[in-house]
Amino acid sequence: MTESTEPESPSLEVAEEQVAPEFFDVAAVEEFADGKGKSFNIEGKDVAIFKIGEEFHAIGNACPHYGAQLCDGYVRNETVMCPWHGWQFDLKTGKGMTIPGLDVKSFPVKVEDGKVKIATI
Numbered sequence: 001m002t003e004s005t006e007p008e009s010p011s012l013e014v015a016e017e018q019v020a021p022e023f024f025d026v027a028a029v030e031e032f033a034d035g036k037g038k039s040f041n042i043e044g045k046d047v048a049i050f051k052i053g054e055e056f057h058a059i060g061n062a063c064p065h066y067g068a069q070l071c072d073g074y075v076r077n078e079t080v081m082c083p084w085h086g087w088q089f090d091l092k093t094g095k096g097m098t099i100p101g102l103d104v105k106s107f108p109v110k111v112e113d114g115k116v117k118i119a120t121i
Contacts, residue, residue, distance in 0.1 A: 021108055021119030029114050032056070037071035037080065043120045047107060050091050052078055056111060057091035058118050060104040064096070070104065 026040050032051035039061050040047050048061040048071035057078070061070050068084040075081075078091045088097040094106035108119040 021121045023108075023110060023112075023117035023119045026116045026118050029111060029116060032116065035075045037073065037075065039069060039071040040118075042118055045120050047118060047120070048080075049109065049116060049118065050075060050080065052091065056109045056116050058107040058109045059089060059091060059094045060106075062104070063087055063089075064102045064104065 024042055026042065026049060027038070032038060032049070034051050034053065037048045037050040040049060046061040047058050048069070049056060049058045050071075052075070059070065059080075062068070063070055063082040063084065065082065065085055065087050068082050070080050070082060070089065072083045073080040074083070075091075079088050079097065080091055081088050087099070087102075089095065089104055090097060092106065094104040096102040096104070108121070110117050
């Protein structure tokens with residue numbers, strides 16, 4: 001009995017193209033108060049940006065419960081509480097802490113030359 005061997009097919013690795021996000025200037029750093037949020041419309045998205053100490057965090061501004069503006073919520077540490085019904089969200093990740101799985105989107109933020117910049121990808 002003869003063994004037939006087929007040539008091994010080369011492994012095809014598909015590399016995912018990494019595209020750097022485009023950052024948009026939002027406001028000067030000094031326009032933000034520590035522990036408070038501000039609302040911005042960036043590329044058609046309603047975004048809340050919060051200053052916590054020297055860090056900035058950006059999340060979707062609408063609470064998934066009834067759409068309250070999270071920028072008006074109570075901030076403690078790195079959590080924001082919806083001003084209407086108290087739902088809580090992690091400012092770094094957007095993860096819902098009151099009801100797991102009901103999250104808001106988080107956005108990359110950076111500070112350059114005294115300006116807060118956000119990417120909406």
